[in-house]
Amino acid sequence: MPPILQLKDITKVYPSGTRALNGISLDIQRGEFIVLIGLSGSGKSTLLRCINRLIDPTSGTVIFDGIDVTRARGAELRRIRRRIGMIFQQFNLVRRASVFGNVLAGRLGSRPLWRTVFFRPTRDDLEAVFENLGRVGIVNKAYARADALSGGQQQRVGIARALMQEPDLMLADEPVASLDPATSHSVMKYLEELNKKDGITVICSLHFLSLARRYGTRVIALKDGMVAFDGKPAAIDERRFKEIYGEDAIEVEIGPERSEAQPMSATEAAMRAEAEDIEGGRRF
Amino acid sequence: MAEYFAARGLPTPPELSANPLTRWRRLLVFAGAIAVVAIGLRITDIDLSHSNPDFAARVIVKLFQWDTSILTPQNEYETWWDTAEGLMVITIFLGVIATALAIIFALPLSFLGARNIMSGHPVTAVIYVLVRVLFTIIRSIDVLILVIITAILLGIGNAAGVIALAFHNIGVLGKLYSEAIEGIDPGPIEAITATGANRFQVIWTAVLPQLYNPYVSFTIYRLDANVRLAPILGLVGGGGIGLLLFQSINLLHYGAAGLIIFMIVVTVATMDFVSAQVRKKLI
Numbered sequence: 001m002p003p004i005l006q007l008k009d010i011t012k013v014y015p016s017g018t019r020a021l022n023g024i025s026l027d028i029q030r031g032e033f034i035v036l037i038g039l040s041g042s043g044k045s046t047l048l049r050c051i052n053r054l055i056d057p058t059s060g061t062v063i064f065d066g067i068d069v070t071r072a073r074g075a076e077l078r079r080i081r082r083r084i085g086m087i088f089q090q091f092n093l094v095r096r097a098s099v100f101g102n103v104l105a106g107r108l109g110s111r112p113l114w115r116t117v118f119f120r121p122t123r124d125d126l127e128a129v130f131e132n133l134g135r136v137g138i139v140n141k142a143y144a145r146a147d148a149l150s151g152g153q154q155q156r157v158g159i160a161r162a163l164m165q166e167p168d169l170m171l172a173d174e175p176v177a178s179l180d181p182a183t184s185h186s187v188m189k190y191l192e193e194l195n196k197k198d199g200i201t202v203i204c205s206l207h208f209l210s211l212a213r214r215y216g217t218r219v220i221a222l223k224d225g226m227v228a229f230d231g232k233p234a235a236i237d238e239r240r241f242k243e244i245y246g247e248d249a250i251e252v253e254i255g256p257e258r259s260e261a262q263p264m265s266a267t268e269a270a271m272r273a274e275a276e277d278i279e280g281g282r283r284f
Numbered sequence: 285m286a287e288y289f290a291a292r293g294l295p296t297p298p299e300l301s302a303n304p305l306t307r308w309r310r311l312l313v314f315a316g317a318i319a320v321v322a323i324g325l326r327i328t329d330i331d332l333s334h335s336n337p338d339f340a341a342r343v344i345v346k347l348f349q350w351d352t353s354i355l356t357p358q359n360e361y362e363t364w365w366d367t368a369e370g371l372m373v374i375t376i377f378l379g380v381i382a383t384a385l386a387i388i389f390a391l392p393l394s395f396l397g398a399r400n401i402m403s404g405h406p407v408t409a410v411i412y413v414l415v416r417v418l419f420t421i422i423r424s425i426d427v428l429i430l431v432i433i434t435a436i437l438l439g440i441g442n443a444a445g446v447i448a449l450a451f452h453n454i455g456v457l458g459k460l461y462s463e464a465i466e467g468i469d470p471g472p473i474e475a476i477t478a479t480g481a482n483r484f485q486v487i488w489t490a491v492l493p494q495l496y497n498p499y500v501s502f503t504i505y506r507l508d509a510n511v512r513l514a515p516i517l518g519l520v521g522g523g524g525i526g527l528l529l530f531q532s533i534n535l536l537h538y539g540a541a542g543l544i545i546f547m548i549v550v551t552v553a554t555m556d557f558v559s560a561q562v563r564k565k566l567i
Contacts, residue, residue, distance in 0.1 A: 052478055075482075082480030092471035096493045105489050109480025116485045158475070165479055 002066065003027040004169060004201050005051065010060035012046050012225075020046040021057065022225035028203065033195045035216030035233070036205040039245060042222040044205040048171045051203070052084045053077060065168065082109035085162030085200075089174040091154040095147035099138065099157050102146050103129045106164025125164075132160040136190055152183035159190050170194065172204035176211070184208075188215050209236065209251055347542030354528070354540045368528060368540075372547050374442065375524035376555075379511035382446050386453030387503060393419075393454070394461030395487070400473075401465060416462070422455030427513055428520050435521030445522025449510055457506055464498035465491065501563055508559040515548045 005028040012021040020043045028034060036044045049055040051062055053069060062069040069080055085106075093102045107125050108116060115121065121129075133139045136156035141149060146157060155175060162170060172191060176184035192215055195202045206212050212219050213233040221229035221236075221244040228244050229236065236244075241251055286296045354368040364370045393415055395401050402412035430448035438444045472490035481489065518526015525544060532540040 054474055054478060078480040078482060080480075081478055084478070086475065086478040088471060088475060090471050092475035094472045094476075094490055094493050095469070096496075105476055105481075106479050108476065108485045108489060113482070113484060116481075116488050161475070161479070171478075 001030060004030045004065055005203075006061075006063040007047075007051075008061040008063070010047070010050055010057045010062065012043070012050060012055065013058045020225055021050065024060070024222075024225070024227060026220065026227070026230070028201060030201055031195070031199050032201055033192070033215060033217045034201075034203045035212040035219045036203060036222065037207070037209065037212055037219060037244065038205075038222035038228070043225040044222055045173055047222065048086075048173050048203065048205060051169075051171060052081050052086060054086075078109055082165055083167055084169045084171060085165050085167035086171040086173070087155065087158040087162055087175050089177045091151070091158045091178075093146040093154055093157055093161075095145070097146055098142070099133070099144055099146055099149070100129060100142045102157050103133060103142075103160045103164060106132075106161040109165065128164055129160075132163045133157075135163065136160050150183075151179050152186060155179065155183075155187050156190065159187070159194075163194065167200060170200050170202045170204075172202065174205050174207065177207055184211065191215070209241070212236075343538055346538035347545070349539045350543040350546070351537060351539030352543065354532075354543065368525065368544055368547060371525040371528055372551060375514045375518070375526070376511055376551065378442060378445050378449065378517070378522075378524050379507065379514040382449035382453060382514070383503065383507045383510050385446070385450035386457050386506070389450075389454045390457035390461055393458050394465060397458055397462035398465035400468070400470060401487070401491075415458070419455045419458045419462070422451065423459065425452070427452045427517065431517050431520045431522040440521040440523070440527075442523035445514065445517040445524060445526075448522065449513060449517065453506055453510065457502065460502040460506075461495075461499060464495055464502065467498070468494040497566060501566055504559050504563055504566075508555055511555045512552050515551075 005026075007024055007026045007028075010021050010024040011019075013019050022043075024043075024047060036047065038044050046055060050057045051064070051069070053062075053072070057070060060070070064080055064084070067080060069077070072080055094105070097105075104121055104125060107121070107128070111122075111125070130139060130142070133142055136159050138149075138153055138156055138160075141153060141157075146154065149157065155178075158175075170191070175191070176187050179187060188211060191202055191204060194200045204215075213236075216233045219229065219231065219233045219236060220227060221240075223244055229240055242249065286300060289296045289300075356367060357363060358366075365374065396411055397415035397419060399412060402408040427448055430452055431444055434444040434448040434451075435441075438447065468491060472494070473486055476486045476490040514522075514524055515526045515529070518524045518528070519530045521527075525548065529541055529544045529548075532538075532544065
């Protein structure tokens with residue numbers, strides 16, 4: 001079977017001169033659960049956004065299911081995006097809208113404009129909203145405003161929104177970096193479930209190696225915009241870890257499943273600190 | 285304090301270092317300010333010796349001897365709309381209509397004048413700059429000057445006042461609306477774009493819900509300001525109660541002028557109070 005996603009020599013140079021990606025080439029097979037790791041600023045967010053063209057790569061080719069994403073324009077690009085779900089570190093929900101409205105927004109790409117303007121979802125849309133809210137266990141929150149939910153619940157709304165697209169590929173940009181350890185596991189398990197049950201390929205960037213080992217079928221590490229490691233999670237030993245994160249790094253563990261939330265260590269907090277300069281490249 | 289850092293060979297943190305304006309520089313700035321005021325007084329030649337306190341006192345007294353005849357129609361040709369209170373109502377609606385007209389133009393233009401909406405493409409980026417420059421030019425022309433122009437073009441009256449006020453407000457509301465758009469959370473835009481929605485769907489779903497509150501708030505703020513501006517427009521040909529006030533003063537009918545000024549003060553104060561209450565409820 002051909003790979004669902006092929007990246008060929010992807011390079012991204014921001015207008016500020018920052019070289020975020022420096023010749024990334026990857027083949028991703030159907031059904032894989034890829035975990036992207038690497039320091040803040042190593043290019044994880046940029047790489048994920050190059051796949052669905054929220055950011056345009058400077059050079060290189062992205063092939064999704066045999067279609068050249070980097071060449072797609074207008075309606076064709078939107079058709080591709082429809083098949084690629086995405087969830088975000090900050091959840092990116094419309095805070096003033098209801099949970100229902102947010103999840104329904106996942107169908108925008110496949111519905112005519114008038115249904116958006118007059119807010120007339122089809123019967124099938126309504127059923128899908130409640131089915132997907134049920135899958136992430138928050139049907140009872142359907143009528144709440146999105147910003148009234150806790151972080152973990154908001155991320156589950158994000159997952160339900162992405163599931164509305166019935167995607168073949170799910171991109172997750174540090175989906176648990178804003179959540180506590182216990183909630184992190186619950187969100188990761190929903191991703192694991194849609195990977196295993198629905199066969200959706202997942203590419204998920206994470207800060208915690210322990211989560212990468214637990215959920216990933218394959219780990220790709222980025223360093224300075226290049227692939228520093230690509231292989232089985234178990235293959236990352238002490239030496240490899242230092243190659244990826246630098247000589248001074250110490251591995252920190254996120255608590256095991258079902259454990260109580262633990263206070264964050266200073267190192268952990270520092271590793272979580274976000275300083276990625278991608279603002280200039282964001283567009284829609 | 286600074287010795288602590290100096291002894292350790294460290295620079296002094298900006299919060300602890302001395303005020304950049306040292307004593308002699310502070311004196312210099314103070315002397316400079318005095319000199320500017322002194323020169324200004326010389327140039328403008330402000331001279332109070334021509335004032336006539338007795339006359340002024342008589343006028344002030346007359347301003348409070350209200351001429352209530354302006355509150356009723358004076359002859360068979362006049363209707364209630366020609367009375368002071370009728371004109372006051374008209375004036376309030378001059379402000380309302382000017383605001384409504386301005387919204388119609390400012391609303392769509394504000395999207396073209398928002399950097400985050402327009403920065404994706406070189407052509408749209410140029411449109412953004414042009415729209416913002418347009419807003420700035422429109423705002424830089426004072427309403428009173430605009431009324432003088434529209435009064436020449438359209439004749440003295442309500443039309444001149446409304447068109448001038450509306451035009452000015454396209455610039456003001458356009459800028460306020462654009463800045464509201466630039467202040468929204470970009471996250472939902474990114475997320476909705478990723479679902480494969482087109483640009484219009486993205487704006488409708490991710491941008492508009494974030495704009496209701498700031499738009500309503502800014503609109504009420506301008507409505508308030510416009511109702512306050514409307515009575516003044518009559519002084520230069522913009523119609524409404526301002527025209528009656530101007531005529532009364534020219535004809536030395538100070539009793540009528542005083543009553544009109546009182547009515548304007550009451551109206552503006554009421555408007556101010558109501559709009560403050562509404563805005564408080566919204567935020």
